[in-house]
Amino acid sequence: MPVTSVRTALPRRAHAHQRGRVRLGAVAALLVLTVGLGVAYWLISQPPRVERRPPPEVPPPVVDVIEVIRGPAAPQIHGYGRVQAERETHLSSRVAGRLESFAPGVIPGRVVEAGEPLLSIDDRDYRLALRAAEADLARAQAELASERGEQLRAQSEYQSFGRELPAERRALVLREPQLRAAEAGVAAAQVALEQAELDLARTQLTSPYRAMIQERLVGSGSEISAGTELLHLVDVAHFWVQLSLPGEALAWIDAGQANGAAASGAEVHLTSRGWPAGAERHGRILSVLPALDEGGLQTQLLVQVDDPLALDSDGPALRLGDLLRAEVIASPRDDLFALPAQALRPGDEVWRLDDEDRLRRARVEVLHRGEDQVLISTGLEAGERIVVSNLGQPRDGMRLRPRTLGSTELAALLDSAAEDES
Incomplete structure (x- = not known):
């Protein structure tokens, strides 16, 4: 009987102990959940704390500047x-005939010296004309000599006549008209001979000055007349x-x-x-x-x-x-300021820097406006610093960081402007 009671009581105690452990775990979980919800609520309810810092200072823009000097200056024109x-010449023929040939060096693009032969025209007819003129001159000279003999004979007869005649009759007796006609015949023959010599010489054309052959206007073998243009020459x-x-x-x-x-x-x-x-x-x-x-x-x-x-x-x-x-x-003038063209702003203004490196506007009088350089007569002082760079939003009094251009950099700046112009 006692043994049975002990066996029944042991399972009941174990069951009660197990139920106690379950209740303790549930309480602990509930406690953890409650604490977590409380922390979450606290975090959500607290506003974010942003640390406010002053904005960083923006550095002034860097600009190129030049120091102006007053002195003689001239524009770049x-x-x-x-x-x-x-001087150019269209060389023409003075005589007619057949063009035999050009000289070997008479080619377009070649240079010929003054007096150098250029071409030749068939001269056989002109040589014959020269011989005929020489014969005519000899005949006229012979007639003049004969007439002078007749005049001497007539003068001897007149003197032997022993009587003075009127001037008109005396001229006829002394054959003065015949003598003048014979002298005129010689003069005419001499002119014809000189003309024949000149025509013969004109069959050979030479360069009137040192020239370049620009163009040959006819070809060898062409029949040409007086006035035909043969060569185009250009003085070199x-x-x-x-x-x-x-x-x-x-x-x-x-x-x-x-x-x-x-x-x-x-x-x-x-x-x-x-x-x-x-x-x-x-x-x-x-x-x-x-x-x-x-x-x-x-x-x-x-x-x-x-x-x-x-x-x-x-x-x-x-x-x-x-x-x-x-x-x-160009001829320079005194007391001028020479600036790059980009230094001149609309309204004939320039931007200069004061002692605190702040931008100041200055109105100037422009004497010359060039594509790459301007000349200013008044409105500036020697030694002032002039801004040659561009600014997006320039304001009077804004602070800048200057970078002074040297002579080499300034020359390069002007050269680049000149290249842009060309």
Whole structure:
């Protein structure tokens, strides 16, 4: 009986202990959930804390500046012009005949010296005409000699007559009209002989000056008449460049003497796209033409270039019709400021920097406006720093960081502007 009671009580206690453990786990889980919800609510309910910092200071823009100086300055005057011949000749025949042949060196593009033979015309007829003229002259001279003998005889007879006759009758008796006729016959024969010699000489044509053969206008064997054009020659001593410039440029250059024997005006540097890099030729302004260019906006000048084909000197050769870029050396004026063209702002203003590196606007008086350079007479002081860079939103008084350009950088800046222009 006691044994049975013990066996029944043990399972009941184990079951009760197990139920207690389950209840404790549930309470612990509920407690963890409650704490988690409380922490989440606290995190959600708290506003975010953002640490406020002052914005970083924006550095001032970097600009290129130059220090201006006052002194003699001249504008850079550029223009374009066409090459043309100073003198060209269409050589014509003075006599008729058959063109036998051209001289061996008479080829288009070749240079011939002054007096050099160019071509020959069949001269047989003219040699015969010369012989006939020589015979006529001999006959006339013989008739004159005979008539002078007759005059001496008539004069002897008149003196033996011992009587004075009136002047008219005495002239007839002394055969003075016959003598004058014989003398005229000799003179006419002499003229005919000289003409025959001249015609014979004209069958051989020579170059009137040192020239280049531009074109042969007829072929060998052609029958030609007097006045037929045979050769086109171009003088190689000088070429002209007909240059177009703005009218205001004349105030800065020496235009030379229109009636001068030689070019005495301003020096001109000439370049061409077809020449090697750095190659140029020099010329001088000869005169100013009376008419404007076809557009009626620019003045035309003549520039003379010596030895244009570089036959006696080094350098590129000029070709007729070529378009050349010209830089005219202008006469400088005192007390001017020379600035790159990009330094001039709309409204004839420049941007300068004060002692605190702040931008200040200054109005100036522009004396010359060029594509790559401007000349200013008033509105600046020597030593001021002028901004040559562009700014997106310039404001008066804004702070800038200057970078002073040296002479080499400034020259490169002007060169780049000149290249853009060309």
